[in-house]
Structure formats: C-alpha cells, structure tokens
Amino acid sequence: MTLNIGGHKFQFVCNILPETDSRGVISELFPQDLYEKKDSVKLHKYGNGPFCKFKIPDCWLGRQGVYAILIDDNMVYIGECEDLLVRYNSGYGNISPRNCYIGGQSTNCKINSNILQEIKNGKVIKLFFYETSEMFAVEDDIISRLHPAWNSKSGNKRKHTELPKSSAKTKSVERNRSNNSPQYSLLTQYLLNLSGNEYKLTYDQLEQIVEGELPNSAYKHRAWWGNGGHSHANYWLDAGWQVGTVNLGKYVVFVKAGC
DSSP, X not given: OEEEETTEEEEEEEEOOOOBOTTSOBOOBXXXXXXXXXTTSOBOTTTTOOBOOXXXXXXXXXXXXXXXXXXXXXXXXXXXXXXXXXXXXXXXXXXXXXXXXXXXXXXXXXXXXXXXXXXXXXOOEEEEEEEOSOHHXXXXXXXXXXXXXXXXXXXXXXXXXXXXXXXXXXXXXXXXXXXXXXXXXXXXXXXXXXXXXXXXXXXXXXXXXXTSOOOHHHHHOGGGGOSSSOGXXXXXXXXXXXXXXXXXXXXXXXXXXXX
C-alpha cells in the first residue's frame, strides 16, 4: 500500500497497536514515577501521561527518511528520522522516565500520548514512510504546505526549505562521511563531566569526542540539532544539556537544561 503525500510516494509501515493486558485492555504507563531524580526536576507539559507501549516491525531497522502518522486516513504528523525502527521502538513507542521531564524528549511524550488518546477514542492509527537521504528538506516542504495538525500544535513548524537538487558531488560527500560512524554515547559521557551552564564545542572537537564524522545533515541543517523529535538528541538531553546556538559547520553551543 502506498500513499502520495506532497508529491512523494510513502509506503505503508503498519497500524500502530499499543500493548494490552490479558483482558485486551491497553496497558497505560506512568514512567515518570520511576525517574530517580524526579524530586529535583520538573515535568514538561507532556510528561504527565498516561503513555502506552508499541512497536513497528524489525524490517524497518536502519531506514532513513520521512514518516507520516494518519488518523482514520487523515495525516496529522510528519517527522524525519535516521532510523525508523529506533525512532518508534526506542522513542515514541517506549517512553523513558527521563524523557518525561524538562530537558527530555517532550516530542516523544506528546506523540505517544496523542496516539494513546486517539486509539482509546476508537480511531485507527496508520504509519507511512518515505525513504530519502534528504529527509529534512522533504519534511520541511510537506509541513509548510500541508500543515499537519500535530506539527502545528507543537510550535515546531519551520520556514519552507527548497528541496535540494541531488548531485554526484553531494552523494560522494555523503558516502565519505558515512565511512566512520560516530559513537554518540561518548558525547553523553563528555557532557556529564562538564561544569557550568554553557559550553561551546567546534565541529572538530565534536568529531573527536564521538570518534567519528558527523553526518552530512549536521553540517547542512539546523534542524538536525533540534532538542526534540530526533533520536540522536537523546545523547545530549540525557546528559542534562540542550543545544542553544549553532553555527553550521563551525560550532555548537550546549546550554545546561533549566538554565
């Protein structure tokens, strides 16, 4: 099954089905209660729950592109990802205690909570996917023209970005940059050891820290450094930091969450 969205052919992934108990009742979860630092940090506006747990098929591992969430065949959300399986099975579909609080992935909580409420209201949630390496531009283009409801409510709608033309040079750069995969967990450890409320790192320093080259998107798109909606953002958010100022290709300023 395919669906044309904004001139792009999206593939059907699956219906999103929350886990249920032995009686067939959706299991509602409150992971925020399990966070060990809950007494010293505040919940963000989507952190109260309840939440649910769901998964998509394993065959979508490593698929990069743009996804669309539909409610009864009406598109309500467009997002991008570097790995569709990780985005859903470790992000939207499995809310961690940390992500319920300020500095955590509020988008994960919002999407999960919205899905739960719509399914409880008898709606059918479908997931579609368009595979592309130009996911930021495609995402921006669709949002700017179609204004999906959940994107608009999030306040994250970005200025329209013209779809870039592919070229042999661009593809060559992207291939070269993927030869040495970064280990983002090393960034988490680095940030955990920092003191102060603000810290500036050049791209060279960042690549030394993660022991690999940042993806091409990190050089071309400010949205790659967003503090929500991207699985890689967890690596600085989980350390208690957020991205502030970004000078693409030059440096990134990290700011202590809550400051």
